[in-house]
Amino acid sequence: MTTEAKKDSPLGRVIVITSGKGGVGKTTSAAAISAGLAKQGFKTVVIDFDVGLRNLDMIMGCERRVVFDFINVIQGDAKLKQALIKDKRLDTLSILPTSQTRDKDALTKEGVEQILKELKAEFDYIVCDSPAGIERGAQMAMYFADEAVVVTNPEVSSVRDSDRVLGLLSSQTRRAETEGAEPIKAQVLLTRYDQERVEKGEMMTVEDVLEILAVPLLGVVPESKAVLKASNVGTPVVLDEPSAASRAYEDAVSRLTGTQVEMRIVGERRPGLFQRLFGRAS
Amino acid sequence: MPAKLASFQVRGRFLTVLALRIDTDSPDDPFYAQLDEQLHKTPQFFSGAPVVLDLLNVPGLSDDPDRLRHLVENLRGRDLRVFGVQNAAGLDAAALQALGLVPVSTGRDAPLPREAAPAPAPVAAAPVPPENKVIHAPVRSGQRIVAEHGDLTVIGSVASGAELVAAGNIHVYGPLRGRAIAGCHGDERAHIFCQSLSAELVAIAGLYQTSEMLEDAARNRPTHIYLEDEKLRMEVIA
Numbered sequence: 001m002t003t004e005a006k007k008d009s010p011l012g013r014v015i016v017i018t019s020g021k022g023g024v025g026k027t028t029s030a031a032a033i034s035a036g037l038a039k040q041g042f043k044t045v046v047i048d049f050d051v052g053l054r055n056l057d058m059i060m061g062c063e064r065r066v067v068f069d070f071i072n073v074i075q076g077d078a079k080l081k082q083a084l085i086k087d088k089r090l091d092t093l094s095i096l097p098t099s100q101t102r103d104k105d106a107l108t109k110e111g112v113e114q115i116l117k118e119l120k121a122e123f124d125y126i127v128c129d130s131p132a133g134i135e136r137g138a139q140m141a142m143y144f145a146d147e148a149v150v151v152t153n154p155e156v157s158s159v160r161d162s163d164r165v166l167g168l169l170s171s172q173t174r175r176a177e178t179e180g181a182e183p184i185k186a187q188v189l190l191t192r193y194d195q196e197r198v199e200k201g202e203m204m205t206v207e208d209v210l211e212i213l214a215v216p217l218l219g220v221v222p223e224s225k226a227v228l229k230a231s232n233v234g235t236p237v238v239l240d241e242p243s244a245a246s247r248a249y250e251d252a253v254s255r256l257t258g259t260q261v262e263m264r265i266v267g268e269r270r271p272g273l274f275q276r277l278f279g280r281a282s
Numbered sequence: 283m284p285a286k287l288a289s290f291q292v293r294g295r296f297l298t299v300l301a302l303r304i305d306t307d308s309p310d311d312p313f314y315a316q317l318d319e320q321l322h323k324t325p326q327f328f329s330g331a332p333v334v335l336d337l338l339n340v341p342g343l344s345d346d347p348d349r350l351r352h353l354v355e356n357l358r359g360r361d362l363r364v365f366g367v368q369n370a371a372g373l374d375a376a377a378l379q380a381l382g383l384v385p386v387s388t389g390r391d392a393p394l395p396r397e398a399a400p401a402p403a404p405v406a407a408a409p410v411p412p413e414n415k416v417i418h419a420p421v422r423s424g425q426r427i428v429a430e431h432g433d434l435t436v437i438g439s440v441a442s443g444a445e446l447v448a449a450g451n452i453h454v455y456g457p458l459r460g461r462a463i464a465g466c467h468g469d470e471r472a473h474i475f476c477q478s479l480s481a482e483l484v485a486i487a488g489l490y491q492t493s494e495m496l497e498d499a500a501r502n503r504p505t506h507i508y509l510e511d512e513k514l515r516m517e518v519i520a
Contacts, residue, residue, distance in 0.1 A: 160423050163441045167422025212459075214420040214439055 009042065012120025015127050015256070016145035018169075020161030022132030024153045025191040028227055028237065029249070030129035031059040033149065035236035036253030038093035042124040045084065047115075048098035049141035050131035051106055057097040060087065061234025071099040074111030080118050089239055094123070104137035116144050134168060143173050148186040149218055149256070154193055154204040159212055162188065166215060187218035189252060194223045195265065206265065219252030220265045221245050300328070301368065302357075303336040307343060309353050321360060333357070334366040334386050344370035347377045354381055412450060421446065421460065428466075442482055451475070457502075463490075470509050479505040479516070489514055 017030040027050070034046035048056035051071060057063040062085050068078035073096075080096075087093035096115075099106065119126050130141035142148065148169050152162040166186055175181045190209060197203040210217055221227075226243030230236065237246045238253070251261045306313050321328055335354070337344045344350065350373070357364050366386040367378065378385060412432035421427060421436055423443030428434075434448035437455045444460035446452050451473045452464045458476035465472030465487040472486050479500050482493050486509045500516040507516050 160441070160443055163423040164443065166420075167425045167444075170419070170422070171425075211457075212439070212441060 009124040012123060013125055014116060014145045015147045015149060016130055016142045017149045018130035018138060018142055018165055019151040020134060020165040021158045024151050024158050026151050027055050027059050027129055028231060029151050029189055030127055031236040032238050032249040033253055034127040035093060036238045036250055037125045038090040043092050044125045045094040045096055045119055045123045046127040046129060047096040048129050049137050051098050051137060052103045054098050054100040056129050058234060059231050060095050062095055066097045069097050069099045071102050071106045073115055107140040112140050142169055145184055148184050149189050150186055151189050151191055153191060154209055159209055163213055187216045188213055189218045191221040192223045193220050218255055219248055221248040299332045299334050301334045301336045305339050307340050328362060333362045333364045334368055335364055336368045338369040344372040351381055474507040477504050478502050
């Protein structure tokens with residue numbers, strides 16, 4: 001399968017998927033967004049920055065094909081071409097897995113910059129999957145970014161950590177440090193959103209979250225069984241069978257490429273009137 | 283076995299002693315006359331103070347234990363508590379022991395009071411203009427913004443976990459969810475204003491209140507906070 005190169009290719013735009021807090025869906029989102037971009041015909045590579053806790057390759061279903069990794073390339077033990085894994089489903093998608101045996105200290109600013117420079121020559125989008133936390137791994141993942149997707153759950157601690165990360169994005173990155181550079185374009189991706197629990201007042205609403213974070217909304221991904229299922233079979237959600245979550249990710253990807261898409265917040269399955277009247281007994 | 287406390291403790295101590303530098307090789311009557319005059323002039327100064335003899339300028343004296351003993355006895359007779367000697371390389375430990383003196387390693391002299399330099403002509407103190415700060419972006423969790431010499435104005439929200447510090451007033455045109463510390467150098471006339479108060483902590487000139495203590499009437503309302511009678515007052519604006 002060949003995909004024609006898009007006319008309006010952005011030429012190596014670096015997008016970091018970050019959050020501060022762990023377990024909010026960064027890797028799932030990085031997999032879904034990179035697959036979504038590739039599906040639209042953009043040449044896309046997704047890089048795993050979580051050195052020592054290699055997960056992205058499993059979510060992408062290529063863990064058995066890893067020979068060389070990101071750290072090997074940084075240290076000059078392998079060429080970038082040797083470490084890149086081409087996705088079997090989409091020929092526009094590549095994965096740069098990370099090392100499971102090393103730690104985040106193996107990441108150097110110069111090494112990351114060099115690799116990104118090489119990737120920019122070849123790919124339209126470079127998606128960086130950040131580790132949790134705000135330490136070296138996360139800093140390296142965000143430092144060279146042009147754009148940021150801050151993955152947030154509708155829950156207070158996640159929102160506060162996202163706020164912290166937004167602060168770092170506007171101060172500890174190359175765009176922030178370069179005089180006159182346009183700041184990183186940061187957007188919030190709200191994941192694990194459960195409309196029912198929001199209505200019961202158990203979860204923060206989209207408005208609450210946006211009011212605190214004060215950045216544009218990229219999308220709202222509903223809590224969905226499809227996400228865990230897709231992860232376990234090693235398929236990015238958008239390449240699996242259609243679900244509310246996959247539609248939400250596809251909308252988010254379209255917005256990321258500059259297409260106006262109406263924001264729709266859909267639950268996994270909205271109970272119909274009858275189901276609501278009779279509840280579970282029916 | 284029960285724990286046993288040591289019956290002594292070793293501690294370091296610094297103490298100030300007077301050093302008496304002898305400048306004459308043969309302490310004779312004129313020397314003692316001068317000394318007595320000095321002692322008479324400032325009796326409090328020498329009373330009970332430990333004294334060290336400095337023999338820097340009289341190497342001859344340190345070679346002659348008998349003359350030194352004579353000197354020490356005379357000084358002690360004048361109620362000077364001579365206990366040590368400096369710059370007495372010629373004396374051996376036994377001779378010092380016999381005199382009841384300890385060798386003291388040379389310390390540095392305090393400088394003599396010099397004539398005070400003429401005071402600089404008083405410069406008319408130009409009033410320092412306050413350095414106010416305006417932040418035109420939301421202040422994120424973990425950020426700390428300090429206006430060292432003036433007011434701090436934030437146009438945007440202040441997240442929980444963020445901190446604002448100002449020598450003067452703090453204005454927040456947005457919700458204040460973090461900490462605001464106004465009058466950080468002790469200015470009790472500093473004020474805090476915000477469009478919606480849900481701060482973790484507000485403080486003026488060191489007097490603070492945490493979120494739990496905020497007045498319910500002011501919570502999530504536009505509020506003016508100021509100090510009155512050593513208490514933080516919160517006044518809902520309109």
